[in-house]
Amino acid sequence: MNAKAVLFIFTLLLILTFTGRETTMAMQITSTAFADGGKIPSLYTCQGDDISPPLAWSGLPPQAKSLVLIVDDPDAPDPKAPRMTWVHWVLFNLPPDSSGLAEAVAHLPQGTIEGVNDWQRTGYGGPCPPIGRHRYFHKLYALDIILTGLEQPTKEEVEKAMAGHIIEQATLIGTYQKH
Secondary structure (H helix, E strand, O other): OOHHHHHHHHHHHHHHHHOOOOOOOOOEEEOOOOOOOEEOOHHHOOOOOOOOOOEEEEOOOOOOOEEEEEEEEEEEOOOOOOOEEEEEEEEEEEOOOOOEEOOOOOOOOOOOEEOEOOOOOEOOOOOOOOOOOEEEEEEEEEEOOOOOOOOOOOHHHHHHHHOOOEEEEEEEEEEEOOO
16 A cells, blocks of 8 residues: 555544534633743732732533532641641622623622631632642533522532532632741
């Protein structure tokens, strides 16, 4: 078999293999402020301006009806002996056509509702670990429903309401240690 015939057969196989298939990208959450597993700049912490970092997402499933964003720290109070997960931010009913949140976001996308963090308030509360380097999980969930009947819910209440409705999820982890 000559080279042209082999190339033709290979090309034909590729066409047959991928014809009619959708190429889908896995859902992702990223930040221009820090890489996954990287250090969160102090600007976004209690030692800086305590503003929310810029976040972007992509690859959302087309059947998503809403998004949930939860930012928490599973290393509280001491990463060597964690006893609780500290909740920094709870947002739900983000529209699935949104693509992220700006740095120091002042106006959330229409329809977005804030839950209560562990400072017993709504809004973003940046990293402020009492000891050691902590991990901060920025978890994005695509849901097949819009959550209803929740008024300033806690993370646990949002998680209970979204149980059984998660289509896909993505996580961005940043770390921080006071200096």
